[in-house]
Amino acid sequence: MNRMGAMTAKLGGLGYSHKFTPPLLITGILLAAHLSFGILESYPKLITAIVASFATELALHRLIVGTWRDLSSAYISGISVGILIRSPQLWPFALCAAISIASKYVLRFKDRHIWNPSNFGVVMMLLLAPQSVAVLSIQWGNNMWAMLIIWIVGSISIYRLRRFHICATYVISFLAFALVRSWISGDPYLAEVAPITGPMYQLFTFFMITDPKTTVKRKWGQYVVIVLVAFVEMILRLNEAVYAPFYALFIVGPLAMMLELWWDDRNHTEGKNEEAHVSDATVPS
Amino acid sequence: MGTNNNNKNIWLIAFFVVLLAAPFLISNYEKWSTTSEAEPDRQKALDQYGFYVEDVTREWGIDFVHQAPTLDEKLSHIMPQIASVGASVSVADFNNDGLQDFYVTNSARGTSNALYKNMGDGQFENVAEELGVGSVNSRETGVSMSSVWADYDNDGYEDLLVVKWGKPLLFHNDDGEGFTKVDIPEFPDWINSNTAVWFDYDNDGLLDLFMGGYFNERINLWELESTEIMPESFEYARNGGRKFLFHNQGDGNFEEVSEALGLVSSRWAYAAASADINGSGYPDLVIANDYGVDELFLNREGAGFVSAGTQAGMGFAPKSGMNVSFGDVMNSGRLAIYVTNISEPGVLIQGNNLWVPSSEDSGKTAFQNLAGSFGVELGGWSYGAQFGDLNLDGYLDLYVANGYVSAEKDTDYWYDFSKVAGGNKTIISNAENWPDMEGRSLSGYQKNRIWLNDGAGKFREVADAVGGSLELDSRAVSFADLNNDGNLEILVATQRGPLKVYRTVTREDKNWIGFRLEGAESNRSAIGARAEVVWDGKRQVQTVQSASGFSAQNQRPLHFGLGDADQVDRVILEWPSGTTDTLKHPEINKTHTVTETSSAQS
Numbered sequence: 001m002n003r004m005g006a007m008t009a010k011l012g013g014l015g016y017s018h019k020f021t022p023p024l025l026i027t028g029i030l031l032a033a034h035l036s037f038g039i040l041e042s043y044p045k046l047i048t049a050i051v052a053s054f055a056t057e058l059a060l061h062r063l064i065v066g067t068w069r070d071l072s073s074a075y076i077s078g079i080s081v082g083i084l085i086r087s088p089q090l091w092p093f094a095l096c097a098a099i100s101i102a103s104k105y106v107l108r109f110k111d112r113h114i115w116n117p118s119n120f121g122v123v124m125m126l127l128l129a130p131q132s133v134a135v136l137s138i139q140w141g142n143n144m145w146a147m148l149i150i151w152i153v154g155s156i157s158i159y160r161l162r163r164f165h166i167c168a169t170y171v172i173s174f175l176a177f178a179l180v181r182s183w184i185s186g187d188p189y190l191a192e193v194a195p196i197t198g199p200m201y202q203l204f205t206f207f208m209i210t211d212p213k214t215t216v217k218r219k220w221g222q223y224v225v226i227v228l229v230a231f232v233e234m235i236l237r238l239n240e241a242v243y244a245p246f247y248a249l250f251i252v253g254p255l256a257m258m259l260e261l262w263w264d265d266r267n268h269t270e271g272k273n274e275e276a277h278v279s280d281a282t283v284p285s
Numbered sequence: 286m287g288t289n290n291n292n293k294n295i296w297l298i299a300f301f302v303v304l305l306a307a308p309f310l311i312s313n314y315e316k317w318s319t320t321s322e323a324e325p326d327r328q329k330a331l332d333q334y335g336f337y338v339e340d341v342t343r344e345w346g347i348d349f350v351h352q353a354p355t356l357d358e359k360l361s362h363i364m365p366q367i368a369s370v371g372a373s374v375s376v377a378d379f380n381n382d383g384l385q386d387f388y389v390t391n392s393a394r395g396t397s398n399a400l401y402k403n404m405g406d407g408q409f410e411n412v413a414e415e416l417g418v419g420s421v422n423s424r425e426t427g428v429s430m431s432s433v434w435a436d437y438d439n440d441g442y443e444d445l446l447v448v449k450w451g452k453p454l455l456f457h458n459d460d461g462e463g464f465t466k467v468d469i470p471e472f473p474d475w476i477n478s479n480t481a482v483w484f485d486y487d488n489d490g491l492l493d494l495f496m497g498g499y500f501n502e503r504i505n506l507w508e509l510e511s512t513e514i515m516p517e518s519f520e521y522a523r524n525g526g527r528k529f530l531f532h533n534q535g536d537g538n539f540e541e542v543s544e545a546l547g548l549v550s551s552r553w554a555y556a557a558a559s560a561d562i563n564g565s566g567y568p569d570l571v572i573a574n575d576y577g578v579d580e581l582f583l584n585r586e587g588a589g590f591v592s593a594g595t596q597a598g599m600g601f602a603p604k605s606g607m608n609v610s611f612g613d614v615m616n617s618g619r620l621a622i623y624v625t626n627i628s629e630p631g632v633l634i635q636g637n638n639l640w641v642p643s644s645e646d647s648g649k650t651a652f653q654n655l656a657g658s659f660g661v662e663l664g665g666w667s668y669g670a671q672f673g674d675l676n677l678d679g680y681l682d683l684y685v686a687n688g689y690v691s692a693e694k695d696t697d698y699w700y701d702f703s704k705v706a707g708g709n710k711t712i713i714s715n716a717e718n719w720p721d722m723e724g725r726s727l728s729g730y731q732k733n734r735i736w737l738n739d740g741a742g743k744f745r746e747v748a749d750a751v752g753g754s755l756e757l758d759s760r761a762v763s764f765a766d767l768n769n770d771g772n773l774e775i776l777v778a779t780q781r782g783p784l785k786v787y788r789t790v791t792r793e794d795k796n797w798i799g800f801r802l803e804g805a806e807s808n809r810s811a812i813g814a815r816a817e818v819v820w821d822g823k824r825q826v827q828t829v830q831s832a833s834g835f836s837a838q839n840q841r842p843l844h845f846g847l848g849d850a851d852q853v854d855r856v857i858l859e860w861p862s863g864t865t866d867t868l869k870h871p872e873i874n875k876t877h878t879v880t881e882t883s884s885a886q887s
Contacts, residue, residue, distance in 0.1 A: 042601065064293060088636030089657055091311060099304050106301045124305060129312035130631030131663070147709060187701065187720040194708025194718070240700035242632050 427451010
C-alpha cells in the first residue's frame with residue numbers, strides 16, 4: 001500500500017481505534033487531576049515535555065526509518081514525563097522526554113526496543129541528576145473518590161485493551177508483598193500499602209507495565225513478569241529505594257523481553273508473530 | 286547502503302550519549318562551580334567577598350541551648366519530626382538604650398526562655414527570669430514556638446508576644462524594667478501556632494495582631510484523643526489550624542475579626558510576614574504554608590482581605606512553605622518574597638521560591654518564581670531566611686537555615702517518610718501509620734547557606750569561604766547590628782541545639798546608613814513604614830516589619846549598605862499614616878532616629 005493509499009484508508013476509517021485509548025485515558029486522568037487539584041504546577045513544564053517528545057520522535061523516526069510517524073506513543077511518553085518528573089527547573093522535562101524517546105531507537109534487541117520509554121527516561125534522570133530531579137510521589141489531593149474514579153475508569157479502559165490482567169496481577173502482587181514487607185520491617189501494613197494509593201502508581205500501573213511494545217507477548221509470561229516486577233520492587237523497597245517500582249520495571253522488563261526474543265529466535269517461532277515483529281523492526285513505537 | 290546505516294547508527298549513538306551526559310553535567314555544574322574551602326581565610330574572604338563572619342556565641346556570654354518538647358507517647362515513634370520546631374529568636378531594643386537585645390524560646394515543659402540584654406561591652410546577660418518572661422513553658426499554657434515584639438500600646442517600649450503550642454502570652458513592657466503578663470480574653474485558650482505578625486492593617490495607628498495555626502487548635506499534642514493529627518495530604522492539606530486576626534481597639538482590648546475580614550484558611554501556616562505588596566498604602570499578608578501553596582492576602586484598604594495568591598501567580602505549586610521574607614533583591618524599589626521549601630536530592634525537589642514582581646505596573650500584583658535564575662533555589666530542608674546586606678556592597682544578601690532532623694549519622698528516614706507521604710489521606714493523616722523513625726536522620730546535617738547578591742541577578746554561595754558554615758538543625762535566623770559597628774550580626778536558633786551568634790566584619794572602605802523610625806500618627810514602632818534610599822544612581826527599598834523569616838524578627842532599625850559611595854542623595858520615608866518625609870544627604874555610617882513629625886534627629 002503506497003503512502004496515499006494508507007492515508008486514504010485512514011481517512012476512510014475514522015472509526016475509533018483502541019490505540020487512542022491510552023492517550024485519551026492519560027489525558028483524562030491529567031485533566032481530572034488538574035481541574036480537581038491543579039496538579040500541573042506550570043503548563044510550560046508539561047508542554048516542554050510533550051514538545052521535546054514530539055520533536056525527538058519526528059526527527060529520529062525520519063532519520064532512522066525515513067518516514068514520519070504518528071505521535072500517539074510520543075504523546076503518552078511526553079505527558080507521562082510531564083506528570084512524573086518533579087523539578088523546579090525546565091530542562092529536566094525536555095531531557096527526560098528526549099531520552100525516553102531516543103531510547104526506543106538506540107537500545108534495541110533483535111530489532112525491538114526493550115525498555116518502556118518513559119520508565120527508562122525517568123530512571124536515567126533519577127540516576128544522573130538526583131540533585132535536580134525527583135519523581136511525583138505525593139497525592140494529588142485528599143479525595144478518596146477522585147482516586148477511586150481514576151482506578152475504575154482506568155481499569156475499564158485497560159480491560160477493553162485486554163490488558164487488565166496485567167494491572168490486576170500487579171496490584172494483587174503489590175498488596176501481597178506489602179504484607180511480607182510489613183512482616184519483615186515491622187512497619188504498619190497501611191504504611192506499606194500507602195504508595196499504591198498515590199498517582200505515581202496509577203500512571204505506573206496503567207501505562208508503564210501494560211505497554212504492549214515492551215511486555216512479553218505470552219499471557220502466562222506476562223503474569224510471571226509482573227509478579228517478578230513486584231517481587232524485585234519488594235526487594236528494592238526493603239533496601240529503602242524510594243522509587244522502587246521504576247527501578248524494578250527497569251531491571252525486569254528488558255530481561256524478560258530479551259529472554260523471550262532470544263527464545264523465539266532460537267526456536268524459530270516467529271511464524272505467527274512475524275508480521276508484528278517486522279512492523280516493530282521498521283517502526284519503533 | 287550499509288555504510289550509510291552505520292553512519293546513522295554512529296550519529297544516533299553519539300546523540301544518545303550526549304543526551305545522557307547532559308542531565309549529569311547540568312545537575313552537577315553548581316556543585317563543581319562552588320568552591321568549598323576547608324579552612325576559611327579571613328583576609329581572602331574580605332578581599333574576595335567583602336566580609337567574613339566569626340562565631341562569637343561563647344565570647345559574648347551567650348549559652349542558650351534549645352530543648353524540644355516531649356509530646357504524647359502515642360507520637361514517640363515519630364517524635365523528632367513532630368517536635369521539630371520551637372527554636373526561635375527575635376530582636377528588639379527592649380529598654381531603649383540603643384543596643385539591640387534578643388529573646389530566644391525553649392520548647393520543653395518546665396524550661397525557660399531567655400532574654401539576652403545587650404550590656405554594651407561585648408557581653409550579653411540573660412535577664413528573662415528577672416524581668417518576668419522566662420518561665421513560660423508549662424503544662425497549663427503549653428510551650429513556646431516563637432515570639433514577636435511590637436509596641437502595641439504606643440508607650441514607647443516594645444512589648445512581647447510569645448507564640449505557643451498552647452495559650453499565647455502577651456507581655457507588656459514596663460518602661461524596659463520588667464514585663465507584666467496581659468490577659469487578653471479574646472486570645473484562644475489553645476492554638477498550635479508557629480507564627481504571629483504585628484501589623485496595623487487598618488492604619489489607625491494601633492498595631493493589630495495576626496496569628497496563624499499549624500496543627501489544628503482542637504489538638505493538644507501532649508494529650509491526644511486521636512492519632513489522626515497529621516496533614517491529610519503532603520501538598521494539599523487543609524486540616525491545619527485556623528487563622529486569627531485581632532483588631533487592636535486601643536483600650537487594651539482586642540477584637541477577633543478574621544472571619545469578618547475574610548482572613549480564613551485552615552492550611553498549615555508555618556510563617557507569615559506583612560508588607561504593602563501592591564502599593565495600596567495598606568499592609569498585605571503573605572503566609573507560607575507547609576503541605577500547600579503560599580497564600581497572599583491583599584488588604585482592601587483596611588476593610589477586609591482578599592486571597593489573591595492564585596491570581597498573583599503564587600498559588601499553583603504546592604510545596605512545604607516555611608519562611609516569608611521580603612527583599613528588594615534587584616534594587617528596583619519593589620519587594621520580592623522568599624519562601625523556603627524542601628529539596629532533597631533524588632527524593633523531593635521542591636525548590637525554594639523567590640517571588641519577584643513580574644509586572645512593571647506596581648499596582649498590579651503578579652509574581653514570577655525566579656529562585657532558579659537567581660541561584661537561590663536549592664537549599665535543603667530549609668527553614669528561616671533573611672535578607673540583609675552582609676558585605677555592605679549595596680545589595681541584599683540572603684542567609685538560609687537548613688536541616689530537619691540530625692539524629693544518627695549515615696541513617697535516613699526518607700524512604701519511610703516518602704512511603705507514607707504519598708498515601709491517601711486515610712493513611713497519611715493518622716500518626717499510627719507512620720513508621721518508627723528508630724533514631725534515624727531526616728535531611729539532617731545540612732549546611733546553612735550564605736548567598737551573596739552580585740547585583741546582577743545572581744547569588745553566590747559563600748558560607749564556607751567566609752567562615753559561616755553551620756550544620757546544626759537551624760530554624761530561625763535574625764539579623765541585627767549587636768555591637769553598633771554598622772555590620773549585621775547573624776543570629777541562628779537551632780532545634781535541640783545552641784543559639785549561634787556570628788559577628789560580621791566588613792572591609793573598612795564600605796559604607797552604610799541606618800534608620801530607627803518612630804511613628805507619631807502611625808504606630809510608634811513604625812511597622813509598615815517604607816524607606817527608599819537613593820544613592821550613587823542606585824536605590825533600595827526596605828520596610829519596617831515585626832515578624833520576618835521563620836519564627837524570627839530582625840532588629841527594628843533599617844540598615845542599608847552603600848558600597849563605596851560616600852554620600853546618600855535622599856531618603857524617602859512613607860509612613861503607614863500616608864505622610865511622607867524626605868531626608869536629603871543624611872550623614873552616612875550612622876543610624877538616624879527619625880520621627881514621623883518630619884523632623885530628622887541624628
